[in-house]
Every structure is written in structure tokens, then in C-alpha cells.
Amino acid sequence: MRLIDTHTHLDFPDFDADRPRLLANAAARGVERMVVLGVYQANFQRVWDLACADQRLFAALGLHPIYLDQHRPEHLAQLRDWLERLHSDPRLCAVGEFGLDYYLEDLDKARQQELFEAQLQMACDFELPALLHVRRSHAQVIATLKRYKPTRAGVIHAFAGSYEEAREYIKLGFRLGLGGAATWPQALRLRKTLTRLPLDSVVLETDAPDMAPVMFPGVRNSPEHLPEITGALAQVMGVDVAELAEASTRNACELFGW
Numbered sequence: 001m002r003l004i005d006t007h008t009h010l011d012f013p014d015f016d017a018d019r020p021r022l023l024a025n026a027a028a029r030g031v032e033r034m035v036v037l038g039v040y041q042a043n044f045q046r047v048w049d050l051a052c053a054d055q056r057l058f059a060a061l062g063l064h065p066i067y068l069d070q071h072r073p074e075h076l077a078q079l080r081d082w083l084e085r086l087h088s089d090p091r092l093c094a095v096g097e098f099g100l101d102y103y104l105e106d107l108d109k110a111r112q113q114e115l116f117e118a119q120l121q122m123a124c125d126f127e128l129p130a131l132l133h134v135r136r137s138h139a140q141v142i143a144t145l146k147r148y149k150p151t152r153a154g155v156i157h158a159f160a161g162s163y164e165e166a167r168e169y170i171k172l173g174f175r176l177g178l179g180g181a182a183t184w185p186q187a188l189r190l191r192k193t194l195t196r197l198p199l200d201s202v203v204l205e206t207d208a209p210d211m212a213p214v215m216f217p218g219v220r221n222s223p224e225h226l227p228e229i230t231g232a233l234a235q236v237m238g239v240d241v242a243e244l245a246e247a248s249t250r251n252a253c254e255l256f257g258w
Helices: 017-026 042-054 066-068 073-086 111-125 138-148 162-170 188-194 223-237 241-256
Strands: 003-008 031-037 057-061 090-099 128-133 154-157 174-177 200-206
Touching: 003 154, 003 200, 003 241, 017 031, 017 223, 031 042, 031 090, 031 188, 031 223, 042 057, 042 073, 042 241, 057 073, 057 111, 066 090, 066 111, 073 090, 073 111, 090 111, 090 138, 090 154, 111 128, 111 138, 128 138, 138 162, 162 174, 162 188, 174 241, 188 223, 200 241, 223 241
Parallel strands: 003 031, 031 057, 057 090, 090 128, 128 154, 154 174, 174 200
Antiparallel strands: none
């Protein structure tokens, strides 16, 4: 089974003690490629260094809405400089992680929108996929995407919306990132939505170290867990695990140009 983990934070200190072992074990279990996403300006270099050091890792750079208070106007300029310098390097695969988070009420929505649109414009300018964080903000994100129409589209990370929202993203060319959340039986609406999704619309992810699946509760999530997550999602979707693995890997390769 060949798998691609389209969303990790393997640069986080959670992995400092055993990162080489983890990467080797993930590869041995069929996880051939992993995307590592930047979330604030201070970790761009760390993410890039990882991608340069291991051919299985690919970098995305962005400014995450959760760290809104840390972002400064010059960080957007620096992000553009990074993308300008690296956009033709195959080790850089996307802009992200960025988007809108309306779940955390103390995050200023106007500032989030400004940051979101600035990075979406960069994704358009450099013709890179956008890896989007979307929490309780689907309507606003969809409306914004319809205005910008990014040519490479991207991924809606940790998709947990309705079927109607999924359909809107698919129309815009976006893939839906599926991971540990839908493995939990209490995720009733999401699991119901998954049964209606076409296989050519999904990619797989872990969000490591976060979003642990039901079979590893309370444990640091890892690309090593992607085979079990794939099996659980295939069961929810009513498809063969090999079929889901093959489709999601093909979709990720098409998206990132691999």
C-alpha cells in the first residue's frame, strides 16, 4: 500500500527525540511522502531544512490563523520572499497552512480575512496549491475562493463540513483532507458525509502530532499511523482499503505535480 501524508507538522519539538526512527518506520509501512507545513515565520527555516535533508519530505510555508497575534506585516513580505526564491524548487509543494478559524472567538475576523486573502493571492501568483485551515468558516472561505479562483486549488485540511460544503469545494477543484477525526464513532455527520464523497476528491493526512485517530487515543499522532487511519476511513466510506489508498495517492500526486 502506497500512501502520502499531505499534512504534518514534523518540525515540531514533539518529534525531536525520534524523528529519524519515525520517518524510517513510516516509509517501511508504505508512507512514501509527507508534507510538512509552516505555521509562522519563525519555523519557515526549520521546515525547509527538513525538506532539504530528507527526500521523503516536502515543504509548505504559511501563516496559520491560530498564531494571529504573532504575525507581523513584515512576515507576509518575508513569506513572499521565500516563495519567490523557492517556488520553482520541487521541494516546495504549496502555500500553507493558512485560512480562517472562527472557532476561537478571540481571533479578530477582519485581520484573519486580510491575512487569508494575502496568502491566497500568493498561491495564485506563484501557481502553488493552497493548504487551508477552515474551522466554522466554510461559507466565508468558499465565498473568498470563488473570488480568487486559484488555478492549482489545494486541500481543505481536516475537512469536517457538510456534503453541500464538500460539493462547493470540489467544484472549485479542491481536495478534501481526511484523517483521524472521522475514525471516531461520535463524528456522526462527518462519517455520513464521507460515504457520499467521490474518491477523486480526497487526500489522506495525519496532522501529526495532532488529531490522533480512535485506535491511538491520547497518543502523539504520526505518519506511522496512516495505514490504520486509511483502513478505518475505507470502512466508513464503504470502499476497499487498497482502492482508497490508490485514489488518495493519485490525487495527491496530481495536486502537487509529483
